[in-house]
Amino acid sequence: MNNYFIDTSALFKRYIPEKGTEQLDNIFKHSGTLYISDITVIEVISNLKRKNEITKELDNYTYENIKKEFFNDIAQGNIEIYSVLSEIIIEAVNIIDKRYLTPLDSIQLATALQLDLKMQNIVFVCSDIKLAVISEKYGLNTLLI
Numbered sequence: 001m002n003n004y005f006i007d008t009s010a011l012f013k014r015y016i017p018e019k020g021t022e023q024l025d026n027i028f029k030h031s032g033t034l035y036i037s038d039i040t041v042i043e044v045i046s047n048l049k050r051k052n053e054i055t056k057e058l059d060n061y062t063y064e065n066i067k068k069e070f071f072n073d074i075a076q077g078n079i080e081i082y083s084v085l086s087e088i089i090i091e092a093v094n095i096i097d098k099r100y101l102t103p104l105d106s107i108q109l110a111t112a113l114q115l116d117l118k119m120q121n122i123v124f125v126c127s128d129i130k131l132a133v134i135s136e137k138y139g140l141n142t143l144l145i
Contacts, residue, residue: 001032002123005082005112008043008104009127010145011036014073015048015066020127020145027125027143028078035082035122037111039104044070088114095134105131112140 004027013021014028028034045067052063073079084107091110095101101109109124109131116122116139124140126132132144 001030002121003032003035003115003119004123004125004143005035005108005115006040006079007108007112007124007126007128007131008036008040008047009131010125011040011044011079012047013127013145015044015070016051023145024125034079035115036079037084037088037108038081039084039107041074041081043104082111082115084111095138099134101131101134109135109138109140113138116140 006024006027010020010024013019013024048058048063048066048070051057052060058066074081088107088110091113092103092106095106095109096103105128108126112122112124112135116124121141124132124135124142125145126135126142127145129144132142135142
């Protein structure tokens with residue numbers, strides 16, 4: 001059974017149905033431990049709030065229910081949060097020094113690399129082609145959904 005590190009773009013598919021949702025649901029059903037970074041919590045809520053307040057894709061009721069479902073996944077142990085410590089920030093800077101990535105993508109990649117070092121065989125799940133290609137160059141087993 002594989003352990004997975006899921007970046008925000010992929011995790012969002014669990015709560016907002018789109019291409020890749022079914023694949024992510026299967027990961028949740030048939031996997032080992034699922035990890036996210038603590039920054040992912042902020043990104044998910046921010047993206048949900050954008051869909052609620054800015055683009056009006058989610059009404060208040062739906063926003064609150066999705067947020068509750070996300071926090072229930074964490075509380076029930078479906079998702080484990082991995083803290084972004086200074087060593088991850090330093091690695092994120094090193095990643096950006098080699099090739100431009102957004103700050104958050106570099107932190108996600110650095111976190112996945114840290115987990116892979118500690119646990120081996122982490123599958124990095126993302127929905128960004130550029131990030132997937134770069135993560136593979138770092139030797140991560142990557143799943144693009």
